[in-house]
Amino acid sequence: MIEAVLIVGGLGLVSALGLGLASLKFRVEVDPRVEALEGVLPGANCGACGYAGCSALAKALAEGAAEPTACTPGGAEVAGAIAGILGVEAGTTVRRIAVVHCRGGRGVALDKGVYVGVPDCRAAALVGGGPKLCSAGCLGLGTCERACPFGAIHLDGAGLPRVAPDRCTGCGACVDACPKRIIDLEPDGCRVHVRCRSTDRGKAVKAVCSEGCIGCGRCAKACPVDAIAMDRGLARIDPDACVSCGRCAAVCPTANIDDLVAGRCKALIDEPACIGCGKCARVCPVDAIAGERKAPHRVDADRCVGCGRCAPVCPAGAIRDGDPIPTSVETAA
Amino acid sequence: MSAGRTFKRGGVHPPGEKHRTAAVAVEDAPLPERLVVPVSQHIGAPARPVVKKGDRVLAGQVLAEAVGFVSVPVHAPTSGTVRRVDVAPHPMGTPQPAIEIEADGDDAWAEPLEPIPAPEAADPSVLRRRIQEAGIVGLGGATFPTHVKLSPPPEATIDAVILNGVECEPYLTADHRLMLEAAGEILAGLQIVLHLFGLERGWVGIEENKPDAIAEMGRRAGDGGWAEVVPLEIKYPQGAEKQLIQAVLGREVPSGALPMAVGAVVQNVATAAAIHAAVVRGRPLVERVVTVTGPGVREPKNLRFRVGTPVRHLVDRCGGLTGDVAKVVLGGPMMGLAQHTLDVPAIKGTSGVLCLTRDRVRTAPAGPCLRCGRCVDACPMGLEPTGIAAAIGADLVEEADRYHALDCIECGSCAYVCPAFIPLVQSIRYAKGRVLSWRRKRGR
Numbered sequence: 051m052i053e054a055v056l057i058v059g060g061l062g063l064v065s066a067l068g069l070g071l072a073s074l075k076f077r078v079e080v081d082p083r084v085e086a087l088e089g090v091l092p093g094a095n096c097g098a099c100g101y102a103g104c105s106a107l108a109k110a111l112a113e114g115a116a117e118p119t120a121c122t123p124g125g126a127e128v129a130g131a132i133a134g135i136l137g138v139e140a141g142t143t144v145r146r147i148a149v150v151h152c153r154g155g156r157g158v159a160l161d162k163g164v165y166v167g168v169p170d171c172r173a174a175a176l177v178g179g180g181p182k183l184c185s186a187g188c189l190g191l192g193t194c195e196r197a198c199p200f201g202a203i204h205l206d207g208a209g210l211p212r213v214a215p216d217r218c219t220g221c222g223a224c225v226d227a228c229p230k231r232i233i234d235l236e237p238d239g240c241r242v243h244v245r246c247r248s249t250d251r252g253k254a255v256k257a258v259c260s261e262g263c264i265g266c267g268r269c270a271k272a273c274p275v276d277a278i279a280m281d282r283g284l285a286r287i288d289p290d291a292c293v294s295c296g297r298c299a300a301v302c303p304t305a306n307i308d309d310l311v312a313g314r315c316k317a318l319i320d321e322p323a324c325i326g327c328g329k330c331a332r333v334c335p336v337d338a339i340a341g342e343r344k345a346p347h348r349v350d351a352d353r354c355v356g357c358g359r360c361a362p363v364c365p366a367g368a369i370r371d372g373d374p375i376p377t378s379v380e381t382a383a
Numbered sequence: 384m385s386a387g388r389t390f391k392r393g394g395v396h397p398p399g400e401k402h403r404t405a406a407v408a409v410e411d412a413p414l415p416e417r418l419v420v421p422v423s424q425h426i427g428a429p430a431r432p433v434v435k436k437g438d439r440v441l442a443g444q445v446l447a448e449a450v451g452f453v454s455v456p457v458h459a460p461t462s463g464t465v466r467r468v469d470v471a472p473h474p475m476g477t478p479q480p481a482i483e484i485e486a487d488g489d490d491a492w493a494e495p496l497e498p499i500p501a502p503e504a505a506d507p508s509v510l511r512r513r514i515q516e517a518g519i520v521g522l523g524g525a526t527f528p529t530h531v532k533l534s535p536p537p538e539a540t541i542d543a544v545i546l547n548g549v550e551c552e553p554y555l556t557a558d559h560r561l562m563l564e565a566a567g568e569i570l571a572g573l574q575i576v577l578h579l580f581g582l583e584r585g586w587v588g589i590e591e592n593k594p595d596a597i598a599e600m601g602r603r604a605g606d607g608g609w610a611e612v613v614p615l616e617i618k619y620p621q622g623a624e625k626q627l628i629q630a631v632l633g634r635e636v637p638s639g640a641l642p643m644a645v646g647a648v649v650q651n652v653a654t655a656a657a658i659h660a661a662v663v664r665g666r667p668l669v670e671r672v673v674t675v676t677g678p679g680v681r682e683p684k685n686l687r688f689r690v691g692t693p694v695r696h697l698v699d700r701c702g703g704l705t706g707d708v709a710k711v712v713l714g715g716p717m718m719g720l721a722q723h724t725l726d727v728p729a730i731k732g733t734s735g736v737l738c739l740t741r742d743r744v745r746t747a748p749a750g751p752c753l754r755c756g757r758c759v760d761a762c763p764m765g766l767e768p769t770g771i772a773a774a775i776g777a778d779l780v781e782e783a784d785r786y787h788a789l790d791c792i793e794c795g796s797c798a799y800v801c802p803a804f805i806p807l808v809q810s811i812r813y814a815k816g817r818v819l820s821w822r823r824k825r826g827r
Contacts, residue, residue, distance in 0.1 A: 162476075162723035163710075166746050167806045173813040178476020178720060185477055 081112045083135055090131040091121060096199040098122050098221030111136065122146070123200070123219030146220035146235040148203070148213045152188040153245040153306060155208025159187050159259040175229035183258040186248040188232060197227035240289035241310040242296055244269075249282040263306050269298035274336040274355055293335045295355035296375075314356035318372030321346040330360035330369060387591045389616035390626040391635075393763040395796045397553050397619055397717065399592055403676050403683040404556040409564055411687050412700050414486050418460050418691030419471045419728040420446055421481040425520040426527045427453035432482055438465045441493035443667050446482050455518045455528045458667040459484060460689035462491040472727045474713045474720055481728070484691065495665030502575045502662045510579055510662060517661030518668045518731075523547060523622065523651035524714055526732035529658065532650070533579055535643045542646040544576050544585040545631050546655055548600065549615060549622035551590060552715025555735045557672040558652050560685045562589070562596040565656055566603040570610055572655030575662055577609075580648070587612045587652070588631050590621060619717065620794035624649045626763050638790050673729055675701045679708035679738030688729055694736055695725035709741040717795040750803035758797035758807060764790050768797035768807045775814035780821045783814040791815065 087108035095103035099120040101110055110116040111132060118132040119141050126140070133140035152159075165181035167174060171193035174180045180189045190209030202217035203224055211224075215238070225233045232247045244263055248255050252264030265283030270276075277291035278298060285307075287298070299309035317339070319330070324346040331339040331347060338354040341347030351373065361369040423429035430447035434440060440459040447457040463486040471481040496516060499505050515530040535541055546569065550558040562569060573585050587604070589597045591614050604610035613631050615621055625636045627649055634645040642649060650658075653671060660666040669690050676683035681702030688697060694713070698704060704711075712719035713733050729736070758768040766787055774782035788811055797807040 163721070164746055166748070168809050168813065170813070172816075173809055176812050176816070177809065178723075180476075183723070 083112045084108050086135050087111050087132060090124075090128055090135065092124050092128065092219075094123060094199050096123060096219075096221045096223060098219070098223065117141065123221050125219070145238040147215050147218040147238050148220070148222075148224050148233050149236045149243050150188065150194075150211050150213060151232045151234060151243070151245055151247045152186070152230075153210065153261045153308075154182065154184055154187045154259045155190065155206070155210035157208060158261050159184050172227070172229045180230070184248055184255070184262065185250075186230060186232060186246070187259065189230065193227050193229070194224035194233060197223045199223055236289045239294070240287070240292045241294040242287065242292060242299055243308045243310075244285050244287055244306060245308050246284065246306050249284045251283050255283065261304050261306050264304060266303060268301045268303065269307060272297045272301045293355065293357035293359065295336075295357050297355060314358065314375045315371035316351050316354045316356055316373045316375060317349045317358070317360050317369050319347055319349055320368045320370060321348075323366050323368035325366045325368070327365060329363045329365065333359045333363050335359065387614045387616035388630045389618050389621065390629040390763060392765050393761050393796060394618040394620065394626075395761050395799050396617070397799060399617070400554045400676075401556050401559070401592065403554070404674050404685050405559060405593075407556075407560075407684055409557075409560045409672050409685045409687050412689075412692060412697055414461055414488065414490060414689060415692050415696040416486055417466070417693070418463075418484045418486060418689060419481050419693065420457055420460060420484065420691035421471070421473050421479050421728065421730060422447040422457055423473070423479055424457060424526060424690070424731040425455050426525065427451070427455075427531075429480065430454060430457045432468050432480070434465050434468070434482060436465055436468060439463070440465060440484065441491050443495060443669060444493040449515060453528055453531055455515055455520060455530075456667075457482075457690075458518055458669050459493075460669040460691050461486045462489050463487045472724060474722065474727050474730060474733065476720065476723075481691075496661070496667065498665040499662050503578050505578075505662075507579045510575060513662055514658055517657070517666070519654065519657050519661055520668070520731050521651055522653035522657060522671055522731065522734070524718065524732050524734050529650070529654055532648060533576065535648070539643040540646055541580045541643060541648055542582065543628075543632055543648070544573065544580065544582060545627060545647060545649045546573050546585065546587040546652050547622055547624075547627055547649050548587055548589040548593075548596060548652040549627060550593070551617075551619045551622040552717055552719075552735070553619075554676050554737055555674045555715050556676075557674045557685055557734055559593050559596055561653055561656060561672055562593070563599050566599050568656040568659045569652045570600070570603055570655075571663065572650075572657070572659035573610055575658055576648070576650060576655065584609050584611070586610070586631050588615050588621070588627050589613070590615045590617050592617050619796065620763055620792070623763065623792050623794055625792065638787060668731060671731060671733070673697065673733050673736060675736040675738075677738040678740045678743065679705050679711070680736075681705060690730055691728045693725065694722070694727055694729050694733075697729055697736055698725060698738070704738055705740065707740045708738050709744045710739045712737040712739065717799065718793065745804060747804050749805045752805060753803055755802060757800040757802065761796040761800045763794060763796060764792060766791060768811060769805075771814050772805065772807050772810035775810055775817060780814075780817045784818045784821070788814040788818050 091104040093104050099107045101107040119129045121128050129140045160183045161181050162183050169191050171189040171191045174189050192205050194211050195203045200217050202214045203211045206212045220235050246263035248262050255262040255264050263284050267280050269285050270278040275293050277288045278285050296309040299307040326344040336353050336355055338350045339347050356375045428450040431450050432447045434446050442461045444459045445456050446459050449456045463484045466485045467483040470478040473479040511530050519529040520526040548562050577585050587600055597614050601612040615630050628647045636645055657668050672687050674685050675697050684701045711722050714735050752769050771783050771786045771788045791811045793808050795808050
């Protein structure tokens with residue numbers, strides 16, 4: 051009996067000693083910040099940062115290999131938390147969301163024929179470029195929908211992907227999944243989009259799609275801030291220059307340009323309240339505001355496009371909504 | 384039981400359907416008014432146009448020059464005026480740069496390349512250069528530049544040249560007719576290829592459904608034994624390079640390797656005839672034979688056409704389409720490409736214009752895999768098509784690679800036998816693209 055206790059006890063003692071020594075000698079240094087960083091990352095493992103997942107990014111952040119703003123889905127909030135843990139400045143992030151540059155759904159864009167094959171856009175694109183006659187057209191088989199880790203893209207009734215802006219985190223998974231390269235990440239601030247990527251001539255576009263960009267250039271002429279450039283037969287909006295005034299959408303003959311601003315109004319300056327600082331005049335992209343220094347300023351209603359940039363900069367809160375500007379849909383009707 | 388040789392693994396037996404045109408002699412298609420000549424009619428870098436709008440060109444003149452080694456020039460198919468240098472419909476489905484020529488009807492020829500009347504005395508490098516200059520590509524349908532195939536690296540030893548007269552695709556008879564009508568030129572082309580490798584003896588593989596071609600080629604080859612005509616059992620895809628090598632020589636090309644790994648070079652019979660014309664007569668490749676056939680065309684024919692001739696023109700020459708045509712395929716029914724318009728040009732790789740009626744076209748949606756294993760039995764490469772398709776369907780690229788997706792020759796045997804109509808070849812083609820980019824990313 052006593053022998054057994056001694057043998058088992060002795061074995062236990064020796065093993066404990068061995069384990070204890072090993073844990074001292076072979077100890078793995080764990081950066082406590084990695085765990086903390088993992089805690090603040092979203093945990094979706096979407097891969098938008100370019101790392102294998104959230105833990106991989108946490109490790110890279112701790113090593114200084116990634117910027118605090120690397121997590122796009124997390125946005126400014128997560129970037130701030132990361133910067134706090136790492137003790138650095140967060141920098142700024144511009145929220146970007148996915149935009150689908152095609153409106154050639156069923157009944158709008160023509161098909162080459164009946165497609166009987168693998169229900170995946172990337173596989174369909176291998177069969178003569180896909181079933182759409184337009185070589186830049188959305189194939190509508192939902193590969194982007196399945197690629198989205200946040201459930202922010204769904205095909206609508208016409209088989210076109212619709213992005214839910216509040217769910218989209220700008221991770222870019224759909225951008226990579228689309229074989230036609232018609233999805234882009236664009237700054238959330240730009241609310242007007244050309245929904246076409248075909249650089250074909252107008253006649254060729256019209257032959258295959260009733261709502262494609264025909265390259266007429268009317269939008270570029272209508273743009274008060276020169277944010278639209280014509281690239282072969284296609285209008286392209288520079289999202290950084292665009293003021294989302296919607297004038298391009300109003301003149302587009304094929305109604306291709308999307309205007310997502312719900313309603314805009316002309317700016318109106320409450321003259322007694324205006325202190326004449328001139329800040330609004332400086333931010334106005336169309337030079338619609340004028341006035342003497344230290345005297346009330348006025349808005350030229352004919353020029354004002356209702357972009358809304360002046361109101362937030364007014365230190366006196368003297369700018370409010372004036373007459374509503376009809377939207378492009380109302381203009382058309 | 385057939386006496387012919389064949390490959391070991393897999394294979395299928397689709398109905399031949401060759402009766403429509405097998406006995407119809409090749410006829411010259413009249414020149415169309417306009418020809419659309421794509422600068423990319425081969426695998427490799429597209430040729431660079433050297434003519435511009437308004438230029439007058441003569442038949443055989445270079446329209447676009449080769450860019451690099453794996454590239455061939457494109458020649459004017461007839462004399463006329465360049466009307467456009469722009470993107471145009473292409474048999475591959477997406478519009479591609481092409482040179483549009485308005486024919487003047489004179490069909491005046493430019494000075495030919497200098498003929499080499501005695502190729503057996505010429506330097507191999509001169510012959511290889513000539514084959515590139517003449518724009519010759521594999522006419523079996525793959526359109527790989529022929530001079531590249533005939534220039535193996537110095538460490539490879541080539542001891543066998545096989546001419547491919549199998550034409551295993553159902554419906555097609557263009558090679559069959561060529562073997563009956565131009566056996567001498569084909570064999571002269573074989574002699575040139577043998578000379579390039581310093582060999583004495585070559586093989587011609589022909590399936591047993593063409594006994595007249597076997598007899599004619601054997602008669603023309605004579606008793607010297609330098610060209611052995613090998614009758615082959617009828618089985619698809621016997622005309623695939625690796626299967627033909629196995630059938631004729633009994634050698635198996637290892638996974639991931641090229642035929643030269645087993646010392647073999649395979650050339651299509653039409654390519655051999657084109658090599659002969661380029662070398663001995665100095666003629667660039669501007670025409671070929673195509674079979675316009677199927678239940679959807681009124682008078683099926685074998686037509687010799689100039690490259691760039693619109694498919695519509697060829698179909699019109701055959702009495703036009705019947706009312707119930709549902710699908711037009713360029714190439715054969717197993718590997719051909721379905722077209723959405725007859726305005727595409729027929730090009731160097733166009734071996735068939737197949738017009739199928741509604742009853743021959745399957746549009747049923749795919750069902751679930753029954754795990755019956757027929758695709759595995761049919762695969763001539765010994766692959767597991769359903770495994771590859773399932774792997775890539777679940778986005779498992781590495782798994783698809785482990786199933787050797789890259790060894791697939793896209794012959795279509797698996798999809799042909801699948802009782803659930805699963806588009807297996809398309810899935811595997813997609814898997815191949817994904818595997819390749821995955822391997823590139825991993826830096827292998």
